[in-house]
Amino acid sequence: MSQESLDDTIKFRAGPLKEAATELDAVHLGGINISELGREGLTEMLRRAMTDDDKIAIYEHYSAGDISEEAARVLLGEEFDLLQEDTEAFREATEADTSDYLA
Amino acid sequence: MASGDTRYPILVDTDTLIAVANSSLWTQITDNVGLTTTNVCKQELERHAEETRETAPEGSRPYRLHHGSRAALAALADEDTPLTQVTSVPRPHGADAGEESLRQEVVQNPEAIDYVILMDAAGRRSVRRAVDDQNEDIRVVAPPFLFYILYDTDLISRREFCEACGELLEREGWTGYKAVKAAWEGIPIDCSDILDDNLLP
Numbered sequence: 001m002s003q004e005s006l007d008d009t010i011k012f013r014a015g016p017l018k019e020a021a022t023e024l025d026a027v028h029l030g031g032i033n034i035s036e037l038g039r040e041g042l043t044e045m046l047r048r049a050m051t052d053d054d055k056i057a058i059y060e061h062y063s064a065g066d067i068s069e070e071a072a073r074v075l076l077g078e079e080f081d082l083l084q085e086d087t088e089a090f091r092e093a094t095e096a097d098t099s100d101y102l103a
Numbered sequence: 104m105a106s107g108d109t110r111y112p113i114l115v116d117t118d119t120l121i122a123v124a125n126s127s128l129w130t131q132i133t134d135n136v137g138l139t140t141t142n143v144c145k146q147e148l149e150r151h152a153e154e155t156r157e158t159a160p161e162g163s164r165p166y167r168l169h170h171g172s173r174a175a176l177a178a179l180a181d182e183d184t185p186l187t188q189v190t191s192v193p194r195p196h197g198a199d200a201g202e203e204s205l206r207q208e209v210v211q212n213p214e215a216i217d218y219v220i221l222m223d224a225a226g227r228r229s230v231r232r233a234v235d236d237q238n239e240d241i242r243v244v245a246p247p248f249l250f251y252i253l254y255d256t257d258l259i260s261r262r263e264f265c266e267a268c269g270e271l272l273e274r275e276g277w278t279g280y281k282a283v284k285a286a287w288e289g290i291p292i293d294c295s296d297i298l299d300d301n302l303l304p
Contacts, residue, residue: 082227
């Protein structure tokens, strides 16, 4: 994914959301970081919206090089790291002589 | 169950036993591969067999839990089958008791174990951490490793390996996907000429 597209601004109809955020920023001691809240909130909602089938599709798109590792990580979170760990563990496990384990 | 104090160096959890007992390779596994589980996992199998109905719709999760558990229990009861159990002390309780009993075994008897096989990815990480804490050389992997042993020792063909992985993908959804994908990425075995496109990455 290009840097350009990473920098894209996500736009949506803010309306009362903007009013609410501005109000909280005004009343909250020290203000609030609306951009940060927006990023975290979107990440959380994207993950919550995903079904297991979506997760499979996302990882496949990542494997095929269609989406960046960063985007896959945003969507899959810890699950992404678990897959990498499991792949490495399986690779190491197959280096041993498997005939040792036949009864 | 194998007699006496036999311990095999591959430790398996409840869900692994159920998953492979529901696979087309179950007989091959119970005939050829030495496996150890815990008394806590055995109790989980008994509970699954009791709490799910034999007549659950074929292919449903209750059906798989029931029939898979019964097949695994039958293998445990059969003295000619190289599947044995060890007693976990103290006995863990709760939803993750089976997984915890494996973690406990790793801590208490690391020298007896080469591989720990769990179906749950978070469970594998948890046991892996326990292994790392002890500086032990124990591998923690997903159930397709049992299919791989059969394949690697020429007991089954590539087709049988791929088909068993395909069954796991279909049955277990995201859980099975993670297990099979990790296996395929770890030891690239091409299943593209064998499995349907909808099962393949």
